[in-house]
Amino acid sequence: MHSFGIIITALATIGCVSARAVRRQDQDVTVWVTSETDHCLIVPKYEYTNVGDSEYPGGMQSYCTSPAYPAQGTLPSDFWSRVTLARGNGQGAYVQLTGCIRPETLDRLNSDDSGGQYDSNGGEGGLGNPQNSACLGYSSYVELLEPAGNRACIRCCENPADCRIDLDTSGCQTVIPGDYEGCGY
Helix, strand or coil, rough: CCCHHHHHHHHHHHHHHHHHCCCCHHHHHEEEECCCCEEEEEECCCCCCCHHHHCCCCCCEEEEEECCCCCCECCCCCCCEEEEEEEEECCCCEEEEEEEEHHHHHHHEEEECCCCEEEECCCCHHHEECCCCEECCCCCCEEEEHHHCCCCEEEEEECCCHHEEEEEEEEHHHHHHCCCCCCCC
């Protein structure tokens, strides 16, 4: 009988640890990167908002090529002028999109905005910016939108070390190396 109690206690402890390890994710701030034609980005929720000005609870929303949830918006088909998908391994597997955008095609962006960063592990308490945001199939993501430079990038990572969030003012070319030729400054 004593061993039965130990087993129940062990299972309860494992259940509690597992429940804490699973992060909540909100559908309106869920992203994914499957291909150049199937993906989502976090963008400002309201029209003509600078990326930095959207960084408050409720100020951001995911926009997707093919939204899966009613709370997601639709990216225009001509949003990217050139986009490259890459997969790799750092400290874990990652997938990324890098390239040139046409910010004028999405009314959420200001074309003269120098941009900013969204991520799953930064923000207040490390809960993400936006909070509870996630990249499906990965433990973390980092995304930069640079409308004035006609650039955007997103990387979803198995290991958070491959999604650097501490370089948020360094731009796509530093945070997520990729193909940005011809994008802008």
